[in-house]
Amino acid sequence: MEISKEEFFEEFRREILIDAEAKSTFQLAAFMDAVTSELIETGFVDGFEFCHYRAQRGMRVDGYWFNDEGTLDLFVADFDCRNELQTLTKTDLEAAIKRVANFFEASVNKNLASELEVTSPEYGLARQIVDRKDLIRKINVILVSERTISDKVQDLPDGEMTGILTSFHIWDISRLYRQRTSRGHKEALNLDFIEMFGAGISCLPAHLGLNAYQSYLIVMPAEILSDLYERFGARLLEQNVRTFLQARGSVNQGIRSTILNEPSMFFAYNNGITATAQSVETISADTGMQIKRIVDLQIVNGGQTTASLFHTRRRDKAALGQIFVQMKLSVIDSNDSEIIVPKISEYANTQNKVNAADFFSNHPFHIRIEEYSRRIWAPALPGAIRETKWFYERARGQYADAQNNLTAADQKRFKTAHPKFQMFTKTDLAKFENVWDEHPKWVNLGAQKNFAKYAQRIGKEWEKSSDDFNEFYYRRAIARGLIFRATEKLVSEQSWYNGGYRANVVAYSIAVLSEISRRRDSALDFLRIWNNQGINKVLESTLGAISKVVNDDITQPTAGVSNISEWCKKDACWSRIQTRITEIEASLPAEFWGELISADEVAVDAQSAKRTQKIDNGIDAQKQVLNIPALQWAHLSSVLSRKQLVTPKEAGVLSIATQIPKKIPTEKQSLVLLEILSKARAEGIEVA
Template sequence: MAEQDDLQQYAVNILQDVIARADSAEDGALRAESFAELMFEHLADAGEIDDGIGCPVDGRGIRCSGYFLSEDSDRLDLFLVIPRLDGTVSTVPKADVDAAFRRLGAFLDKALTGLHKQREEALSGYDMCRAIWEARDEISHVRLFVITDGLATIDQIESYMLGSIEVSSHLWDLRRLHRAVSSGSSREPIHVDFARLGGRLRCVVASPAESGYRCLLTIMPGNLLVEMYRQHGPRLLERNVRSFLQLKGKVNQGIRKTIIDEPQMFLAFNNGLSVTATGLKIEDNGDGTADLVAADDFQIVNGGQTTGSIFRAWRKDKVDAARLQVPVKVTEILSDGDIEEIAPRISQSANNQNKVNMADFSSNHPFHRRMQELSRSIWAPPAGGLQRQSRWFYERARGQYHDALAENRTEAERRKWELIHPRNQLITKTDLAKYEHSWSQLPHIVSRGGQKCYLDFMDALDQRGSFDPQEGYFQRAVARAILFKQSERIVSRQKFGGYRANIVTYLIAWLSHRTAKRVDLDAIWAAQELPAPLASFIEVLSVHAHAHVTTPPGGQNVTEWCKKEACWDRFRDTPIEIPANVEAGLLSRENARTSGSASVLEEQTNAGESELVDRVAEVPAQTWFDIAAWAKDTQTLQAWQRSLAFSLGKLAGSGRKPSRKQALHGEKIIEEARVLGFRG
């Protein structure tokens, strides 16, 4: 009965989340699209998929809700949703599920044979169909996902071959979705039975005292790794931020060359895999070795390129993977160890093929913890003439909102909590990345999808250096969220027929650029809505943005065009007149600079950085000019350092402070110059 109650509440949560996203309880098509977007996020968090792009297609005998094609075009995911959205625990008829897989499979058949030629280019489904057709010779595995918020009775669906393409079917119903987001975990742990896969692994075991882990060193045959990846796909690489994407880099090309030309040298040339796991089942051989029989929560935290390269060579190049020997270090996180803490450090330390930043492993990142803390304490002003204040709920880990809601035992308590924390005031960490990158004028990055945008945001945050968000930043971040969310609603009302996400990020980036970030974010926070003149102008901007993104040069794929910086470069300079009533509401340039209208990745400063800016500002202008002249005469600093020293001298001479970045570099220039002999 407890499970039934939990499922009931989860069904209600899904319904309410979709209504909050769709901003309409009546529009069935919009609710279906919002349901699909929500499910893509759930599956990405569960490690099942990298991402999903909503592209509804409905025709005679075919249906599809969206897709995702890996960057090397090897793996294609197709999605079809069956949203019931009635807030009840009800069964989806087997016939409906069978029909869904049949129609999704039929769509795949037609897309591979040129369905795009029969569709209008301006519709979003055209891009999906064309992308599949263009990748038809590269695709080796297609996964068909049918997703529903009802209960299904189908246990297993066999894979089949479509020519040389393996097609597997995956059903996600209410129960499976709930299991993926409950118990504080969004993952379905991977269990590996080595005995069933082809043989136990002989290992050397080490257990450092008071470490919280033990390590097993072993050699894994390549065919075993292939079978594991074939069964579980990218989920094996869930904690590996640099999971295998493509064979364009020199490292991947080198791995592939060794696999094909010198498989016997693979063990000598390759660094192998680093794996984390729990609940290892091993049998001691009494001679200092043990056999690894099985493992739970098996995750490759380093070695995504190796894994993907071997699998691709087996699939595409017909390599005999059994000839490859792969060195593997398995770290078992024991009951007194912290896997969320240890796994990122293993990956960061072990990965010397590509740089991995600690910021990539992020739900526990100090920035997100601080944002969560602020969101639980800051009250938003009443909106729209209401007297009731509310809060914006920052969700650094999937499911926190629903967990907090569930802590309220009675229906009355839950309603009261939701009044304070409305669902449409929920911001996830991937949402924040999208809002911040749009304001930072990176719409081409946002257009690459939620997961890639988020990782880029975290990389940029890590490169920026330490940042401790304060109340002012949080309020302006919420204002940027309001700008984005209300722009989405404005664009939806335009009924362009597709590409809403691209249109919104491009119009906000243009607004940020052409106003020099002078939109009054504090006023938006205070009103909890956009000023009427700005909302009207966004409607105008949306028409220009739609026209731009849907007319790529040379007949390119629209979705791919939006991901290119050239797309932004062209739109950035589009001449659109800003109405006088909008211009009147903009901040002065000085006020915009001092109000902190920039995003976290730009000019925001914490207390320590403010002190640094003040210190560098106190350096006399002549000192900077002397450094620039001395460096030019002695050729001891780089050209950009000499140029920056001169620029800092000009700033000091005019009484203006340097930016955070200028101050960071400026202090280093002074230190380096003195080490090299400058005596000014």
């Protein structure tokens, strides 16, 4: 049952109140975190740093992010804890934009930083604006509003701030509502090539027959591709490709060399681009068929080609007029996109030797964690009478989708069993894990880059031993999440906390706690934290002491670094904090050491869970094998034998499967049969 915009506003308002209370933070910070998390997840922005500054001289800013491509995102909030949905007028809109423009211009032209407290986030932003002035090629002013924009506001044309091209983006409650309730759970790009570039894009249809999905072959001018990337950035890239690029981050030198030295040969040398769309609109022209419009263009292979064209044109002043890129465009209905698009990514990217971690959205790791979250009940909180579950969003919007067709009463029961504050995403999980595994710098690089690092790491570990990712791993991850969220709340409540750099303090504080445990060949009792669904007073006191030292340290960056957030992204920041571990240990409460258990004890629990996982894998494999009739196995055996695609061992196991139910394959044999099944499907042999 789809809710109305007004109902969404009420639900969103309650969500903000709950989050602010849970983290002991201001409602404004909770509001900005909720909206920007959406924008990061869908690729609209790369990251977000909270920075609230409001001055009587008509200046305001509520957050920012510098990306790697010379773009500065400046966020300004229209938020006043309103109890009912109201209209954002054009006058209010223009006033909000003027305030953030005043902040930027005062930073550049009036040395605003000299008037600000040097440990404050606004000082760091004002100084970084000055330091990066010559590198900023574009500014995005993003107004985030709890109101709904007036119908009288039709568009906001680009402008400039101190001579820098500036675009304006409004994320009001109506736009957020459309995004959350859309089938794809993200705002689809609507690209009208005639409107944007004055002409359509020549193409050839590549689909045959009435039932075939639409597909087109396109020769895309590199200038247009670069322009699209400049305007929309990572929104053009399918999520897994964004992860791929975040993990690597560098311009492909071979592509760059061809652009600079042999532009006329680019089409011959480059493998081209594979892309998908929700829909395509074509027109007839003198030169043949042209694509006029593409809705939700997503590059699923060729993200590095696209980014390299853009960067080489910008950094090397390369001319792209002679360069064309071949593009294969497939029109995929959004209902099927979650299944089909990752497959297209995987198959199209084999040329780059991309491992499974790079296509992480549908990776078996995610599916397993999702299965645990739907099955495993968390112990009831003290004083509560019911157990609950943590809800893992493997794909965007799953939490909302799970409630769509429920009655009001069933929705209430669902939320009781799966409280919203116990919903966590892939990027949340990456934060929980990476800070404990001593990668605080990664967490400070932003949600997307941190997730990319996590995806790489887990992909490799999964290949070595998928059984390590078991119920113990899941419960430990939730315990780490409980510690992470408790530390966020605890830092906000400290007398020394001035409202800035909480994310940085939290990441490094937990990393210090992990380092202290590791040096003593010990660990926290994560299963006890899982059983209690929270941390005790001793651990709270410990984290309070650690976070005070961490805050004092990171707010005094080394000489030559003007921005604390940037300092927290450097290896040197973690190295310096590590030199203070002995000092930190001396300040901890004596009771803390009793909280630790030996690493050997943890290893015993992990090995036991690993053995159980192996058994579960075998049982699950056996169930899957027994669901396939013996005649199907006989057909598969015949085809594979004829093609000489089975080993003698596999042939023997297949002969048992052909006799189901007279003979039942063992769990070990069932695992072999599933591998055979996978091999057959890779050869295009389907089994029901």
